[in-house]
Amino acid sequence: MSKRALAITRDQSFPEWYQAVVRDGDMAETSPVRGCMIIKPWGWGIWERIQAELDQRIKDTGHENCYFPLFIPMSFIAKEAEHVEGFAKEMAVVTHHRLKNDGGKLVLDPEAKLEEPLIVRPTSETIIGDAFQRWIKSYRDLPLLINQWANVVRWEMRTRLFLRTAEFLWQEGHTAHADRDDAMAETLKMLEVYREFSENILAMPVIAGEKPANERFPGADNTYSIEAMMQDGKALQAGTSHYLGTHFAEAQNIQFQNAQGQLTHCHTTSWGVSTRLIGGVIMTHADDDGLRLPPKIAPREIVIVPMLREKPEDAALIEYCTALEKDLKAQGIRVLVDAKPTKSAEKRWNWVRRGAPVIIEIGGRDASGGNVTFMRRDALRDGDKIASHTKARDAFVSEARGLLDDIQKRLYAEAKARLDQNIISGISSFDDLAAYFGPAEADDEGGAFKGWVKVAWSRPEDAALETVAERLKSLKLTIRNAPLSQEGVSGKCLFTGAPAKQYVLIARAY
């Protein structure tokens, strides 16, 4: 086996490879606080790009950003718990507001115990609902379209960087509407924003669809998701959009006077994506040499490494690189000259592992010949060798944007082919499904690639649905969603034998 830039390959252990990509790509690390991560500059730069692109789309669809408090009064949570079945109770609770010095030791000050504990927001649903109830008076105030970028905390027992952490960053949209149609249109509009964003910006193809009833957000009438296929064949729920009916409005008294003067409950929605998307990008695009970033979310699309030799000629080399940087910047490209006092080879491999889309190495010969020598991170190797290209400097500059666009497209196409080729149909009994995926233990580290299975589905409800969910759970499987695009539904439901109403996708998942 040839040497790669990471010490471990996907084949050897997908989970360990994932950790290596994150660590060696300088994206994030675990912190001294259990389950919380430190997002390093390169990882944070990716999140900034994600925020910028998605925020623009959220604004373009008429939403306004706000900021609500980090803390939620315990009474708000208690009220929600009453209304919502399946309400999660793992959350960080603030009980005191002061420390004191007790004989040289810092301790909780018992006199500073809060009358009512405060919860660190696991979501801002209740406190935003409380504001909506105050802000909304008349149909003139609707629709109310609010978004928030924030940190939230859910006490997780098993954490994994970006994918599942106690504190994570997300955006949460919350909207209120006069009727079901308007709210449902909003729910699907934001689902489509997520799909388009995921495919065009993250280069991560997804299937948009509706979750079965047992996978709905607690309190939602309908939950939709976008699901992406990772390189180990598992599904990653990358974003969700919920139509909440009037449940939350009733629980929180969010009412408006309609044009006829009647007091009516609003229909509400909520939708969100999180830093988990970065985990999705890694498991979609990274390879055994580390991360590969789609240019649109790369903090630097092109990195220039001058091959310095600690000699007087270095100055001319840096000058050549800086002039090149300037011309690329003028094309609107995010570019960096890495002139750190580190060996060039080390710098090259650092940028390979970080997934910079294009890495340029400039040596004396390039500079004197007016050339640019570069690597494409999406096509790093030719067999086992590094594929290096040389081009006249000015031609490179004028073609750079096209090169980046091509990398973006190729990364998408590669992932799209994987998704399309690995959704199999034709399984028609639970036993065959079980045989296909293998026992639940196969879900553990290093399970074979299985992809997703598309099956006919009769939409059983209540107890019948619970039975299905339990049977799937025994195999660590879940129904991911019923794709929005449904064509030629036929045959009988794999689970109930009743005539199929739609297709659903079944997979192991993160």
Add this chain to the structure above:
Amino acid sequence: MSKRALAITRDQSFPEWYQAVVRDGDMAETSPVRGCMIIKPWGWGIWERIQAELDQRIKDTGHENCYFPLFIPMSFIAKEAEHVEGFAKEMAVVTHHRLKNDGGKLVLDPEAKLEEPLIVRPTSETIIGDAFQRWIKSYRDLPLLINQWANVVRWEMRTRLFLRTAEFLWQEGHTAHADRDDAMAETLKMLEVYREFSENILAMPVIAGEKPANERFPGADNTYSIEAMMQDGKALQAGTSHYLGTHFAEAQNIQFQNAQGQLTHCHTTSWGVSTRLIGGVIMTHADDDGLRLPPKIAPREIVIVPMLREKPEDAALIEYCTALEKDLKAQGIRVLVDAKPTKSAEKRWNWVRRGAPVIIEIGGRDASGGNVTFMRRDALRDGDKIASHTKARDAFVSEARGLLDDIQKRLYAEAKARLDQNIISGISSFDDLAAYFGPAEADDEGGAFKGWVKVAWSRPEDAALETVAERLKSLKLTIRNAPLSQEGVSGKCLFTGAPAKQYVLIARAY
């Protein structure tokens, strides 16, 4: 007295006027959580503008953004408390990670008590220092230049929206350097970034200078600040930059191997500004009609209000406004057509109170005549009347950027004149100082405008400095800073009678 857009004027009560500007300008409101605010879309839009402008400057000076955990282990705080005198202990403490249902009531789960309490970050100093200690190995890793945008919590007893809240948003820069010179240059560079940003973007003139020893950040060798003069004559500390020497590096073991192979402690700095800046903008620019926003931080620089009459002609009016919006956007101007189903007069006054720099009202006559009728928020009135201007549409579009630049300049000039005219010199005894400012109670609501006093200062230290601070405190006065620009220092220190070494500014402050 003529009628103004707010129910209360600055003269009647400055503090109540401040609350009215915030409330009626739709900027923020108090939340159900004690001391925490809800930042509404208009207020948040201002913060987004502040972030965008300042973040660019932070990046242009070579810093990288990161994200560190919301929580800090209690042991980290205990360690800092040992090293830092004057360490504040008012902080939110998380003690449990789960709630449970106890006979229908949601309570803390005693089994989910944390072994070590977690502190909600009052600053990330200690957890960033811990990372620095791991990240820095050699002189090649220096300087390490990190910034973070985050929410922080300090339990405050008396809160005021934007100015002092339990949770607030800020950026905190933390850097590590090989030696004092480099760290001090960084400290002063960021002070200058704050000054330039404050004056050019917020249109808020400031005095940059060094804090006296008694006003230093605990643990700092030198603390610098920018101080702005509010319309009640008080000072607002709008940003600080600290040179921390090797104190923090020693406490946290932040060491590097220098070029000679010796292990050496780093010199560190930290610097920050917060949502408090928005309070500063309000108290610098707002008037009795509400907020006036410098265009550079206005979420919308121009707002177009079509004077709709719920008649068929409305469609043509909206079309005219939308075309105008499009042409202004093409000039890179942030513009909004407010076509909400609200009365035009109400919309006009809402935008006046929110401080939109230019408010356009388009009626049928404007549309048919190809004109634009507009108000400048910086010069809203001519006597008691609203000063309204009419201009040919195309001329307005081509001159719009210039108009906004002029508004930005005028707001700055107005504030600069106030600052320059209200720093008085010539007071040479403590009794005269006391007589000038009046008793401490005059600091309370509605105190007369006094501005700042510039006095000669001998830089007393230790006990002598403490005595000065105590005397000033009895008058609710503080030394704000010793301006960086010091010319012709002479005379004797007002406090000690010793020969002056510099001038300092004395004021009441927020």
